[in-house]
Amino acid sequence: MQLSNEEEDYNLSLSKFESMLKTNKVLFFDSEEFEEIILHYLDMGKAALAKKALKLALEQHPKSTGLKLVQVEMLVYDDKLELAEKLLNELYAIEPTNEEIYIQKANICSKRDQHEKAVELLRIALKYTDDYADVYNLIGMEYLFMDNLEMAKESFIKCLEEDLEDQSALYNVVYCFEFLDQNQEAIAYLNKYIDKNPYSEIAWHQLGRLHYGVKEYENAIRAFDYATLIDDEFLGAFMEKAKAFERLKKYEEAIESYERTIELDDATSYALLRMGKCYERLGNKALALKYFNQTVHEDPLLDKGWIAITDFYVRQKNYQKALFYVNKALAIDNQNRLYWKRFATINKQMNFFEEAEFGYRKAVEFGDYGLDTWLFWVDILQFLGEFESAIQTLLQASEYFPEENEVEYRLAGLYFMLTDNTKAKFHLSNALRLNFDNYILLEDLFPVVWAKKMVQNYIAKHKKQ
Template sequence: MQYSHEDENFPLTRFESMLKTNDILFFDSSEFENIIHHYLENGKIALSKRAIKLGLEQHPTSINLRLFQVEILVIENKFSEADDLLDSLHNLEPTNEEIFIQKANVLSKQDEHQKAIDTLLIAIDMSNSPEDDADLYALIGMEYLFLDKFDNAIIYFKKCLESDTTDYSALHNIVYCYDFLDKNNEAIDYLNTFLNSNPYCEVAWHQLGRQYFAIKEYAKANAAFDFAIISDDTFVGAYIEKGKVLEKLKKHEEAIENYKITLALDDPTSFALLRMGHCYSKLGQDDLAIQFFKKTIDEDPLLDRGWIAICKFYMKRLNYQKALYYVNKAVTIDGDNVVYWKLYATINKRLKFLEEAERGYKRALELGNYELDTWLDRSDILTALGEYEAAIFNLLQTTEFYPENAEIEYRLAGLYFTVHQSEEGRFHLKNATCINIDYSFIISELFPQLTDRPLVRAIISDAKKTSNG
């Protein structure tokens, strides 16, 4: 008998035409189950509820249709109603494992993860099918993940994979747990054992390669990705990872070849384009490097690494005007990106656009970038602009994050002397020389007008004598 996709959708088509015409058509309970499942899969809750209602009118004793009702109640966070319905269903069919699975789902949604696990274990005792067991083991694994019990989660994801070797999400979860526990070697041992009995599993080879990459065993990682590609020569992820390994091995031409394959197999990914740009840059092929950096930001304007790469490319070649053009575009697209603002400040500073540079550092600080150099660079620019009070205020804020720091204290000393607050200047200069005399060059560098002041010279020379003595 010929079977086509249209046959599969036939009950659905009939059901939807019935809703339009208000005619009552008969469906058997399994047809209703398929219709409801289809609507739930596609997030059409209202239509699911219509189908459940009509289904129960035609099949009032169907436990499976009632279980769909439970699913809807869980989606709507009506947990006590779901519980009551499950209790009544349990009285009707005390050995129906699906009832226990739904009970566990209700418990899980209420963060009762240990109780959910206990309930799923009862379902496993009732199960007669290894395939169902695999799903149940995976559900228990997920509950243990919610509890941050990674070792227990590993046990159940492994049981899942033993029951169904094609459950790649369980494989991913095992590796995720090992990663979280920083157990790369255990992950490698497990994957190698798994591959002994599943030698053509490209996902396992791919994961093995990533583990070797993490512990810097690049030759082994390369071999693992080769096996992933032999198992599936259209596996884009394996070519990407192989490219990354080849970059580490300084084989940039080969890395480019692997990234090129991914562009041929699938829509270009911004990651592959970006890596190709970096490889061409390493090979000194600047025209191709910039071409691929531009392709990266065209492909994904929100990928910050693309904009950063293109700005740094031009900065390295001292083409600050071009770098400025791109960093201006970057901050327009994402005005809350700290790295963009630091680059914006640095580029403007190199171009002697001090007001714009100060704006960049100020914005970076507002966005929570409290690195010492951000505070100091902003203060130096405010000093250069003659904004001495603002520079002082900026440095006093800095001392909250970096108390007793010589670089800050010398600057405060210089600024206080500059605004004729000699007592404060003297206090901070003495403090600075006590912390570290080696930074006293900051005064001559940033405040050359102060170097001949007797008080300043006396404090610095006294401190030098003391440190040498």
């Protein structure tokens, strides 16, 4: 590829400067060359070299405004805001129409969280600048700092009107629309943008994402198709397209798109997992299992991979294999509530009730407060005859579900079992109030209690009220 004259000159300046540093000979550079060299080192994060270049530059060009503005930028970078401000005021006295002075003043205000003042200064810069896009972009960023998404959006749109190719502004516009829950407005905006810039793969990709977000999957796929036609190595667009195909239950097309992502880059655990899911839905169990195994091999810490294998075997009713994999998962992460719940459920299916009780206890301990988890745990405690523990667990559950009839019926049943009739009637009364028809739970879970005449009379009495 041919380098432009500008690029060649820039590379020559850089190598000439680095050669000077090695030989300690002082060579002459014009002020613009120095500016480019300093900014190059700043961009590379080589602050020491940037400072060395600036010192030499100011020795050779002590009156250069451009170099002094670079000096301001470096002072701001080092948080020496008072020094930077003093130098800017000196420059302002010499060149009051230099837009860069206002931009740097705004930068200092921004660092001090004076974002409204920064916007005022940037609006003055607009009067003197030729680069409107850059200033509008900076104004947009200040509004983002102030959480004024509407004004930020407006500024980024103005930036794009000046420079259609500004990708960061395009991303920021879409971010603002999404944050403001204006997905349809964002779609309309991107369609207009694409009319002006039809070969922007970023715009097509963002349009696809937005269509996906509002469940317009066919339109999403069309947009992702354009993105991948423009850039046939656009990994993100292939990934999103695969997800949209999945939503439409077009699993073969989804697999094709996931495969393309693997061709473009190393296989991700996410793509492997989704391919496994697609193959399972197509009824190809062998390939599903192959990809699930590859998923956990690729990323042993991805819980979704272990869960996919475990659930696969649960659906096959192969509980021995399911238990084997959930135990492997727990050996890697024994604080994962999703693993513990599956451990409990599988053991329950295999009639290992003590292990199941332990699993549900651990699931709750690590943050699973779902109603079904509490109830499964309590029912196993009851089955094991641990009525007191079951009651304590239900009382804990009632803190999360204070008006849940299933909790109240169980408490009533357990208190009747312990012949604490006062508490039993209190909870039965609550349960009947919350859902009268569900009294059948007593018959299912506590047949001994259900057979009591006193309980039958209490329910009948409640029905008449």
